[in-house]
Amino acid sequence: MREIEAIIERYGAQRRHVISMLQDIQARFHYLPKDALMEVAARVRIPLIDLYSIATFYNCFSLLPRGEHVIKVCLGTACHLKGGTRLVEALERELGVREGEMTPDGRFSFETVRCVGACALAPLVLIDERYYPKMTQRKLTQVLARLRRPQPAAEAG
């Protein structure tokens, strides 16, 4: 947990910077591990329950681990209007898990976000932070099939 220590130190263990610390931890581990939260609580002297309330209040934090491939479906207004919900349903069907969950083999997890800033090209899906504009259920199925194939080394997409 030396990394956690470094993140806390980066902000001088100051109370007013806890949100930034959690953001950095989230960026590093893709979720907020319980041990990390406990360490922040101890070092910054803030009750663990307060950290949990921050972690659950803001949308960018996740308390569950994420899969190898993280899929985000945009459900901002423009994307909703252009069929984002259908894309969510397609993923539920394809992956057999619900929003926020990870497939049992740990390969995929998917979540929904609200607006990724390219609304003009709605609906959008992000897979491992890569943008897929004007997405359709068909295209989504094809991309998933490609990602599922065992390790084609130089997967350019």
Place this chain on the structure above:
Amino acid sequence: MKIRTLEQLRALEHELRAARDRKPCVRVCGGTGCRARGSEDVFGRFRVVLENEGLADAVEVKFTGCHGLCERGPLVSLAPHGIFYQSVEAGDVPAIVTETLARGVVIERLLAQDPITGKRVRQEQEIPFYRRQQRIVLRFNGVIDPTDIREYIALGGYRALGDVLTHKTPEEVIEIIERSGLRGRGGAGFPTGRKWRLARAAPGSIKYVICNGDEGDPGAFMDRSLLEGNPHSVIEGMIIGAYAVGATRGIIYVREEYPLAVRTLQIALAQAREYGFLGEAIFDSAFSFDIEIVRGAGAFVAGEETALIAAVEGRVSEPRQRPPYPVQRGVWGHPTVINNVETWANVPIILERGPEWFARLGTATSKGTKIFSLVGKVANTGLVEIPMGMTLRELVEEIGGGALPQREIKAVQIGGPSGGCLPKALFDLPIDYESLTEAGAMMGSGGLIVMDDRTCMVDVARYFMDFLRDESCGKCLPCREGTQRMYELLTAMCEGRATDADLDVLEELAQVVKETSLCGLGQTAPNPVLTTLRYFRSEYEAHIRQKRCPAGVCKALIRYVINAERCTGCVACVQPCPQHAISGQLKQPHVIDPERCIKCGICYEVCQFGAVEIV
């Protein structure tokens, strides 16, 4: 290199401008939309090809902010030719370099087409999407490289600041902003000059100015595009504002979901410090000021000013009762001016061109321009800037280019989750603060979403209510319970389970939440419901009485069927159907087995002949 006097700044400006004008320049759009379509590769390819052709020193390539017409990205414009290429792929780059840049030959297929005449047009200004706009705040977006302060200086950047610190008193600056009639672009439209005056008058030796870059509207990208495309205009505005109110500390609050904006700002702030526009004794005056970035963690309510203050202080962003207003008690109890990104970006322009010039733009009560993110069911989607007072019709029909093929526009949603839906019948309304509020919507921060006959207004109301119940911070009861209950009622309607009595309850509830909630979130939350009820009541009634969704959106109330007359039996839909619900002979009309169909709509998506219908 620190700039200490106006003369030094002018000298630098001239030098940079001359250097700039000597070379042709390629501007590749690096806005989020174009990046999503691979503009990074286009930019990279330009570098390589120019290098290979031995033109690396003769031509400049810039990666800029959003050019506006995101729909047609990746966009590339060439200066000084003024040629505007759209849908450019990396593979097109060698031709652009060897044909256009080297020999002046225009590549027809990359030019935009005039929708009416069908003629190919070369220049941005010939495209109707741009022709009807008045790009003032966005004037450098798509023109400058946002990561290089010299680009901004070359075009006159920081001149307004130098002039203010050399020639004007804080009172004079406030008076100029007051005379310009500038009002806040973050939603409510509070007069900016008055806000500054209140903050200046508030007692206290420590004061703050804050830039609100939370942009909570889920489906809009104006503020983001400004921060990513022209960060120095916001920073310059903040420095001027800080001088006017007597603040020594500034904060830019940006949402975490905008990492590129954060990175661009970090670079811009460092460069502004290097040039002496931030720090001690700016322009050798007695005024010192600096800005830090605080990343917001994604909560709609965090954009509300008192909640934003809580977030800046490291607490959960819950709003509190006002008064006291932030100009009296803001961050850590100090007087604080909070303005929206676009509001700040207007400030240097007003100082440079004068309040009278600014006040001539727009209407009697709404001055200047407004940036909108024009998205949804409209031909040209993107970022637009128009003079206040333009009608919704001009915006949607002329700039937006009207409906998508075979569809009909029926409404716009303006103002995000706090705003409302306005029907086509009201499209002659001028876009100004008062007209929009009177019609039940609001200016908001610039989200503008076009809806057509395939958009269900009950579903839209339900969508916003789902968002709002999620985003309600839960501190006050009417908002917390009211949004939840309204969401449940709307869901029942969309699923065909509601009665006429439910409609009355919904309407009543909307009124109560509006009148009794603590903060702006709750007070405006019912707007999407109230406006759709007011203008699209028949759609609600169809859902309730006939169990029918006229737009064909609400899953529980629709069926997919194949029109035997249109179906060519191409079998394209058979394999994609996840339920194997479609059957038929090759070249014969197919049918959908309603027992199996889960209404995913894939067949509707893939059929090229429009044979799949929603009934």
